[in-house]
Each structure stands twice: as C-alpha cells, then as structure tokens.
Amino acid sequence: MDPSQVKIPPMKDLTPDNITPNTIIVNSQGPDKRLQYLLERLVTHLHDFARETRLTTEEWMAGILFLTAVGQICSDTRQEFILLSDTLGLSTLVENINHPKPSNATEGTVLGPFHTEDAAEFSHGDSICSDGKGEMCLVRCTLKDTSGRPISGASVDIWETDETGRYDTQYADRGHPDCRGILKTDSNGEFWFKAVRPVPYPIPHDGPVGKLLERLHRHPYRPSHMHFLITAEGYDTLVTSLYIRGDAYETSDAVFGVKSSLVIDMGKVGDAAVAEKYSVKADDWAINYDFVLVTEKEAVELKNKNALEALKALGSTATIVNGLPMADVD
Amino acid sequence: MDPSQVKIPPMKDLTPDNITPNTIIVNSQGPDKRLQYLLERLVTHLHDFARETRLTTEEWMAGILFLTAVGQICSDTRQEFILLSDTLGLSTLVENINHPKPSNATEGTVLGPFHTEDAAEFSHGDSICSDGKGEMCLVRCTLKDTSGRPISGASVDIWETDETGRYDTQYADRGHPDCRGILKTDSNGEFWFKAVRPVPYPIPHDGPVGKLLERLHRHPYRPSHMHFLITAEGYDTLVTSLYIRGDAYETSDAVFGVKSSLVIDMGKVGDAAVAEKYSVKADDWAINYDFVLVTEKEAVELKNKNALEALKALGSTATIVNGLPMADVD
Structure with a gap:
C-alpha cells in the first residue's frame, strides 16, 4: 500500500510499558468497531499474560509450537481447537453467556467437537445406530415451551458414541453417519427413538491437547452422555446433553459440561405394554426426558x-x- | 485412568461466575508449578476476555476457525503463528522481557519467522547472497563488550530478503540457503561481508494473518532491514536487526521491531582505498555498525x-x- 496512507502515530522504541496502547492504536484504523473492541481486549490480555508471567522465550516458542500442532492435527473430522477450548472451560463459558436459560427451561451445555451436518433424518421409533451396536436404549422425550405447551415440528439432532466410546467420525473408514440422527417432534411435541446405551469415553487424547492434559495430570474422560441440538422456529436453539447418573466421571468431566438438571436416572423399560408398543424388550434400557425451550425473545x-x-x-x-x-x- | 484417582472437588453446574476457579483447580494437580502458574494466568485471561466481550458463539467459532487456519498454513518454511505473535506485538514484548539491555549495549528486536538453522558459514569479505542478487552492500561491523573490549570467535548469523523482498524460504524451489550466512568475529572482534541492499517488504499476507491485517486496515510492510543473531560464550544472545533510515515504513513496522538505536544511515563505500581493500566499487552501498553484547550474568x-x-x-x-x-x- 501507499505509505502516505499510514495515519497512525510513529511507532518506534516499543517497550513492555508502551507496546500495548500502541498495538491497540494500530488495530484501530478499520470501520468494524466490534472487531476493534475484541482486538483491544485480546491484545491487552495477551500482553498482560506475558508481563505477569515474565513469559520466557522458550515458553513462548513452546506455545507457538503447541498451537501449530493443534492446528495441524485438525481435519474434516477432527477439531482440536474446539477440544482445547472445551478442556480450558472456554466452551462452557461461551455457551452460558450466549444461551442463558430461565430456571424453568432446560439448561444448555457444550456442543463439543463431534457434531456433524450430515446426520440422516429418522422416523419415530427408529434406531439412530446401525444394527449390532451396544446395548439397546429406548429414548422417549417431550418438547415444550416454558408454559407447558408442546412444540411440534421442531428438529432434534442427536449424536452419541458407540459402545466402545467412539463417535463415527473417529473411524478412519467412516462410510456413512452412525449413532447420530435427526427427528422431528410430532403434534404432541413428542419424539422417541432407539439408541445405544451411553458409555463414558476419553476425549481424543493422542494429540497435543491430550499431551497437555497429561502434563497437567488431568484425566481425559467424559461421563456417559447423549447430545441433543434442538431447533424450533421462534425458539432459542438448545445445545444440551443428558448425563447418566452414577457415572464414575460425573463430577470430573474433562470438558466441564455436566449440570445437575441434566443428570438423569437410566432404568429399564420394565412395563411389558410399553415394550410391546415400542418394539423393545422389557429388559432394554430406557431414558425419558422432558425438554423445555425458551423463545428467542426471552x-x-x-x-x-x-x-x-x-x-x-x-x-x-x-x-x-x-x-x-x-x-x-x- | 482409574476414576478413584480423581482428587479434585466435584465439578458440576459450572457458570460464568465459577468456571474460572474450577478450571484452575483442575489444572493444579501436577507437579510443575511453573506450568500451573502459566495455565492459571492463561485461563483467567481467556475467561475474562470472553466475559468482558460477551463473546458470541459465532465469534468464538470464527476464532476457532482462524486459529485452525493459522496452524494449517504452517510448514517447514512458514510459521504463521510467529507471524501472528509478531503482528499482535507479543514477540517484541517477549524479546524485551527476556533480553533487557543496559543503555550501553545494542538493543534487541524481533527474531521474526524467517531465521533458519541451515545457513552456511562464510569467510570475511564473502557475499552471503548468490551472484546477481540486488544492489551490492558492503557491511563492516565490530563486536565488543560493554567495556569496549573486542569479542572474538563469536558466531554472527545474518539473514535478509533478496532485492524483491523475499526470503529464500519463500521460494517453492529453494534448493539451498541464500541471502543468509554465518561469520565468526576475528581476533579484533570484527566481521565484514557483502550482501544485498535491504528493501522494504510485506510480511506474508496471503494467509489468515494477512486477512486479519486487511480487516483491521493495517498494512503488512516491514521497513528495510537486515537480521543479526549473535552468540558468544558467556554473553547474552543478541537477536537484533539494523534498519535503514528514511524508509517509508520506518515508523509503522507491521511487527513493531524498529528501535531508534538500530536505525542506521546507509551511505556509499566512497573511499577508493576502502573499495579496493574490500573488492567493491566506491559506488556500492555501505553499512557500518558496532554491536555491543552484555554478559549472560548482567x-x-x-x-x-x-x-x-x-x-x-x-x-x-x-x-x-x-x-x-x-x-x-x-
């Protein structure tokens, strides 16, 4: 560009005492005032971090190489930066800030890095998992607004691991989506499907995030859960999960996602009539949950x-x- | 791992108000107290950033994708995360913190992402650039300690762009190192070599960092300069550059590297005897500089x-x- 276009004050002799305001000035030349604010806060925190920690050149380089490795391991089916955000508590914080819930609505939690856009649509009663996967679990839910009125025609996107604790995207030979699916709520706001009984699993820990957790003496496990992403016209999108009570990792989730209101008892189907109605066995597992959405306006x-x-x-x-x-x- | 090994307090129901101390507790299980401190400050700043900016889910995702792209464009010869650190003023800050100089020593500045480990060793008077590159510049320097005593046997690693403003590593067909080289100071602490007259150049701006600068209405240029990395037994390593006075970007360096004490006048060799002694023309460019190192102890x-x-x-x-x-x- 034409150097005569440079409209900032002279930037020379930058020291630990003056680098921050000067960087903020240089970043303040554009029209996007929100981006400018984000950069102002980012630069302030980044510099304060270095000043407070007296960050060494070796630590700075280790950070550069760590972030590079996090980026390089990302692929179409692996998002290590989301994993890093999850394990540092940032994802759950951003979710909380953006989707606060009144006390009478279902709480949200972390999306995680395993949601995909290619889940198939299923009919009520279908299994979202291919045959032979894990222990059968019948899931029966309702979707209502905060006044108790059913919400029909909502899209419910569900995903979970298989019985080995792996999402379909974690298989190199993934031919098609599995253990994930989309259902529409019926006119009573109900939806029901068959799935695999959720199991605890470690987040992918063969990459740089796993190595960091190891150095921090943190375990990489998430307690048994099933993900739900529920969208309905006029309602705030709900990203949530149901957690199975009594899981060994219920109180130490590696990604800080567990909320008491989302911890549920998983029992057996039991009742023979119910089993017959839903074409399952009385001895199969059963989950029931009533989701409540808030309106976009609320x-x-x-x-x-x-x-x-x-x-x-x-x-x-x-x-x-x-x-x-x-x-x-x- | 065995869940009975979990020694942290129960972590459930994390909110914007309690996520930070809880994340810090989870990260405090290991033996490395320096790493723990770095993570404590990192998590605090990261969370404060999200809370202060009310970071939206879309902005968070844009950040995730930006960092991923920065990592993915990195290669053996391109380090976009260093470029990001440079353009956010972090690199110059870390350099300042780690290599403070007393007023009687040569100031340091940013290393930048173009230093390599494969520069060849040259003899005094050699050209570090292959034939036919740019305008010839004779560089004559001394290296002394803060008491004025010559430092002999020091390693001086020099690198610069060619006359088009590109480092050798920016050519896809780079066969061998060029416009870079290592010299040893002689018994008088002197070293001299031939190089290409430095030119201003844009930092690589075809990647995510360049796109960010564009959105911020920042130019990507660095003023004309030549890099020096000087190591000598018992002395603090000096990472510095010499900048040519009068450059259009002298006061708006994209990476905040310019220091007044490192801005030099570039003249002509002039004197016929000097030209003959160093096998250059009187009309060739000339740079002279006296570097001063501090001891490691100081x-x-x-x-x-x-x-x-x-x-x-x-x-x-x-x-x-x-x-x-x-x-x-x-």
Whole structure:
C-alpha cells in the first residue's frame, strides 16, 4: 500500500510499558468497531499474560509450537481447537453467556467437537445406530415451551458414541453417519427413538491437547452422555446433553459440561405394554426426558440483561450495542 | 485412568461466575508449578476476555476457525503463528522481557519467522547472497563488550530478503540457503561481508494473518532491514536487526521491531582505498555498525530485577523462583 496512507502515530522504541496502547492504536484504523473492541481486549490480555508471567522465550516458542500442532492435527473430522477450548472451560463459558436459560427451561451445555451436518433424518421409533451396536436404549422425550405447551415440528439432532466410546467420525473408514440422527417432534411435541446405551469415553487424547492434559495430570474422560441440538422456529436453539447418573466421571468431566438438571436416572423399560408398543424388550434400557425451550425473545432479553449487569460489575465503559460492547467511534 | 484417582472437588453446574476457579483447580494437580502458574494466568485471561466481550458463539467459532487456519498454513518454511505473535506485538514484548539491555549495549528486536538453522558459514569479505542478487552492500561491523573490549570467535548469523523482498524460504524451489550466512568475529572482534541492499517488504499476507491485517486496515510492510543473531560464550544472545533510515515504513513496522538505536544511515563505500581493500566499487552501498553484547550474568541480573519490579507493580503475590512467578505449593 501507499505509505502516505499510514495515519497512525510513529511507532518506534516499543517497550513492555508502551507496546500495548500502541498495538491497540494500530488495530484501530478499520470501520468494524466490534472487531476493534475484541482486538483491544485480546491484545491487552495477551500482553498482560506475558508481563505477569515474565513469559520466557522458550515458553513462548513452546506455545507457538503447541498451537501449530493443534492446528495441524485438525481435519474434516477432527477439531482440536474446539477440544482445547472445551478442556480450558472456554466452551462452557461461551455457551452460558450466549444461551442463558430461565430456571424453568432446560439448561444448555457444550456442543463439543463431534457434531456433524450430515446426520440422516429418522422416523419415530427408529434406531439412530446401525444394527449390532451396544446395548439397546429406548429414548422417549417431550418438547415444550416454558408454559407447558408442546412444540411440534421442531428438529432434534442427536449424536452419541458407540459402545466402545467412539463417535463415527473417529473411524478412519467412516462410510456413512452412525449413532447420530435427526427427528422431528410430532403434534404432541413428542419424539422417541432407539439408541445405544451411553458409555463414558476419553476425549481424543493422542494429540497435543491430550499431551497437555497429561502434563497437567488431568484425566481425559467424559461421563456417559447423549447430545441433543434442538431447533424450533421462534425458539432459542438448545445445545444440551443428558448425563447418566452414577457415572464414575460425573463430577470430573474433562470438558466441564455436566449440570445437575441434566443428570438423569437410566432404568429399564420394565412395563411389558410399553415394550410391546415400542418394539423393545422389557429388559432394554430406557431414558425419558422432558425438554423445555425458551423463545428467542426471552433468550435475547435475558442475554442482554446479563451482559449489562456483567459489564457494569466489571466497570466497563465501552459503548454497548445489542448487548455487545464496542470500541468507541472517535 | 482409574476414576478413584480423581482428587479434585466435584465439578458440576459450572457458570460464568465459577468456571474460572474450577478450571484452575483442575489444572493444579501436577507437579510443575511453573506450568500451573502459566495455565492459571492463561485461563483467567481467556475467561475474562470472553466475559468482558460477551463473546458470541459465532465469534468464538470464527476464532476457532482462524486459529485452525493459522496452524494449517504452517510448514517447514512458514510459521504463521510467529507471524501472528509478531503482528499482535507479543514477540517484541517477549524479546524485551527476556533480553533487557543496559543503555550501553545494542538493543534487541524481533527474531521474526524467517531465521533458519541451515545457513552456511562464510569467510570475511564473502557475499552471503548468490551472484546477481540486488544492489551490492558492503557491511563492516565490530563486536565488543560493554567495556569496549573486542569479542572474538563469536558466531554472527545474518539473514535478509533478496532485492524483491523475499526470503529464500519463500521460494517453492529453494534448493539451498541464500541471502543468509554465518561469520565468526576475528581476533579484533570484527566481521565484514557483502550482501544485498535491504528493501522494504510485506510480511506474508496471503494467509489468515494477512486477512486479519486487511480487516483491521493495517498494512503488512516491514521497513528495510537486515537480521543479526549473535552468540558468544558467556554473553547474552543478541537477536537484533539494523534498519535503514528514511524508509517509508520506518515508523509503522507491521511487527513493531524498529528501535531508534538500530536505525542506521546507509551511505556509499566512497573511499577508493576502502573499495579496493574490500573488492567493491566506491559506488556500492555501505553499512557500518558496532554491536555491543552484555554478559549472560548482567542480562540475567537485569531480567530478574525487572521481573521483581514489574511483579511488585502488578501487585503479584506469586512465589518467584529465578525471576519467574510460580503457583504456590499447597
């Protein structure tokens, strides 16, 4: 570009004391005031981190190589940066900030790195898992709004591991989606399907994130769970999971996803009439859950209210537009 | 691992208010108290960033995909994460923290992503660039300690772009190192060589970092410079560059590397006797510079003194070992 277009003050002789404001000035030349605010906070935290820790050149290089390795192991079916975000508690925090729930709605939790866009649509009663996978579990659910009215025609995207604790995407020879599927709620807001009894499993720990957990003496396990992503016109999308009570890792989930309200008892189908109705055995496993969605309007109002309260508590003086702080326009 | 080995308090129902201390506890199980401190500060800043910015799910995902792209474009000859660190001012900050210089020593600056380990060794007077590259520049330097005593036998690693502003590693068909070389200082602490007249150039901006700079309306240029990495037994390694005075980008270096003391006047060889002695033309370009190294001992003392002062000013209560803050051992 034409150097005469440089409109920033002279940047020379940068020291630990003046590098931060100068970097912020250089990043303040564009029209996107939200991006500018994100960069301002990012640069401030990044520099404060280095100043507070007296980050050594060797540690800086180890960080560079770690992040490079995290990026390089990513593929169409593996997202190691999401895994890093999950294991550092960032994912659950971002989920909480963006999808706050009133106390009468189903809580959300981490999406995780294993959701795909290619799940097939199933009919009520189908199994989302191919034949011969694990122990059969009948899942019967309802979907309602916070007033108890059924929500029909909603899309319910479900995914889980097989009985060995692996998602279909973790198999090199994945021919088609498995242990995942999409159902639509019926006119009563109900949906039911067959699946594999959830098992605990380690997050992928053969990569850089696994090595970090090992150095931190952390285990990589997630307790038994089944993922749900529920979308319905006019409602805030619900990303959640159901966790099976009594799992050995229930209170030490490697990705901080467990919420008490999402921990459920898994029993047996039991009743012979029910077994016959759903074409399962009385001895098969059974999960029942009633999901409750908030409207988009309720969710946005709660999110903006939380944002204003949090920013006030933090003493932020940033301009706030639609609940999001922005850099001031000079 | 055996779940009975889980020694942390129960982690459930994590909210924006309690996720940070809980993540820090989970990361505190290992024996490496320095790593633990780094993670404690990292997690605190990462979470504060999300809370302060009310980071949206879409922005979080854009960040995940950005970091993934940065990692994926890295190769044996391209380090986009170093470029990111450079353009965010982190590299110059880390260099400053780790290699503080007393006022009578040569200042350091950013290493950048183009140093390689395969430069050939040259004799005094050799050209480090292959024939036919750019305009000839004779470089004559001395290397001394802070008392003015010559340092002999030091290794001086030099690298620069060719006349088109590209490093050898930026050519897909790089057969051998070019425009880079290593010289040893002679018994008078002197070294001299021929090189290409430095030119300004854009940092690689065809990747994710370039796209970010564009969105921020930042130019990607570095002013004309030549890199030096000087190592000598008993002295603090000097990573520095010489910048040519009057360059259009002298005050807006994309990676914040310019220091007044490293900006030099580039003239012509001029004197016929000098030209004859060094087998160049009087009309060739000439650079002269006197480098001054600090001892390892001086550097470590200054670094530790700066660390203590900075941490005191920040109100840090961390345990400090060899100038580095650590997590407390419980």
